Amino acid sequence: MRPLILITNDDGYDSKGLKTLISVAQSYGDVVVVAPEHNASGLSHSFTAQRPLRVREITSEEGLSIYACDGTPVDCVKLGQEYFCPRTPSLVLSGINHGSNSSINILYSGTMGAVLEASLLDIKAVGFSLVDYDPLVDFTSVILYINAIIGIVLENPMPSQVCLNVNIPRNVDNIKGIRLCRQSKARWIDCYRKCEDPRGVPYYWIDGEFVCDDNGEGTDQYALEHGYISIVPTTTDFTAYSSLDKFDFFNSELRIEN
C-alpha cells in the first residue's frame, strides 16, 4: 500500500505553495489535503475549542478532493487525521509557506503548529517554508529539493516526537545545498501603528522588524544567509535544560504553613 500523506498549510487551501507541495507529494503516496479556509498565518499552535468546525469539500483542477476547514492549521491536522484520512498517515507535510519560519518565527507559525501537532501524534512531519512572501513566487527551482527531502524522510527512521522545520533561501536559483541546523535566537521588535477610525476611536495595527544577532555557523539563519536550505529538528519540549541549575533557589522545596 502506498504511504498516506496528509498535507496542510497556513496560507489557505488555494495557495500556490500548497499546490506545489501536493504535486511533489503525489509521487510518493496517496495524498489527503485538509487546509484552512482562510489565511491562518500567525496562528501558532492555537486550536478551536469554543465553536465547532466546518469543512467544505472542493475538487481541485486535477480532480483531487481538498477539504477546506474554517479552523487553524492545528485543527486541520487533528480533525484531518481523525475524519478525512482513510488510514493513519505515514507523513504530514505543511507548506510550502510563503515566508520564513526560521529562527523564532517557528513560535508564531501556523505552518509549524501543524507539524508539531503531527509529531505529538507520532507521525513523521515536515514543514516547508520559502523566505519569500510573494504569493505568486516561482517554486520551480525548489521542487527538486523538496522532492529529495520527502524521499529521505520517508526512507529513514525519525526519533519519536521530533519533526523538521525546513526553510529555503529566497534566492532559489543559487541554492548551495542542505544544512542541518539549530534554531537561531531572535525576536521581533514590534511597533504598533496607532490610528483613528472614521469615528475617532483608536485602533492599533502591528508592524515589526526581525532582529537576529545569533547567526553564526550552525544556525538556521547562517545557512539561509549563505544560500543553504536549513533543516532544524524540532521538539515540543520547552524545558530550558541548560538553565535548570540556575534556579536552585526553588529547590528548597519551599513549604509554607497556612
Add this chain to the structure above:
Amino acid sequence: MRPLILITNDDGYDSKGLKTLISVAQSYGDVVVVAPEHNASGLSHSFTAQRPLRVREITSEEGLSIYACDGTPVDCVKLGQEYFCPRTPSLVLSGINHGSNSSINILYSGTMGAVLEASLLDIKAVGFSLVDYDPLVDFTSVILYINAIIGIVLENPMPSQVCLNVNIPRNVDNIKGIRLCRQSKARWIDCYRKCEDPRGVPYYWIDGEFVCDDNGEGTDQYALEHGYISIVPTTTDFTAYSSLDKFDFFNSELRIEN
C-alpha cells in the same frame, strides 16, 4: 521606583484568577493590566496581524485601570508594553489560569504564550495556572505561594529568554511545597463530535483526553500528582538537540544540480 508589573491572562479581563494575581502583585510594584476582552484559551502563541486591535479601558472596583484588548494574550504583551506601560516592566505575570498548563498543555496555552513573548523581550515572566477549571474556584490557599514565588523571582537573576511555567495542584489545601521540574511528555487524544446543524450540514466539535506516560520523578506531572507546585524553566528554542545526531543523513550537504 517600584517595579512595574504587567499582568495578563487568557481567561479574559474579568476572570477571578486575574483579579487574584493583581491583588498579590500590587504588594510588589505598580501594576498595569492588559488582558483579553474575551476568553482566549487555546490561542497559544498566536498574534493578530490581519486586523487592527481595539482596547477598552475599564476601571476595577479597586480603582485600577484595566485595558481589555480584543486580541490574544501575546497581543496583550506586545501592545501592552509598547502603549500602556509607562516604563519597561520588570516582570510580566500571566494567569492565574483556570486549568492546567503543565506538560504539553504549554504548547496550546495562551497564558504561557504571553509569558514566552515577554521572555523574548528579555523581561522576567511567570505564568501561574491552577489545575482546576472551575471559574469560581477559591484561590485563598494559593496566594501565599504565589506571593512567595513573585518575591523570589524579583529578587533573583534569571537567565536571558528563560521564563517560568508554574502549575498548582488541584488540592490547594494540602500543598506540600514547590518542585523545580522538567516538562512531561504527553499528548491529547482528540475525538471530534460530528453533529448536524438544523439545516443538516455537519459540524465537528473537539473533545479530548489528556494522556501522559511520562510522569516519573523530576517531571511536572509527578510534582502535581504528589501535591507539589511544579515550576518548569521554559525556553523558546525548539531545537531537538538530543536528536541532532540522528539526522546525519542530511549532513551530506546535498547539492542538486538543476
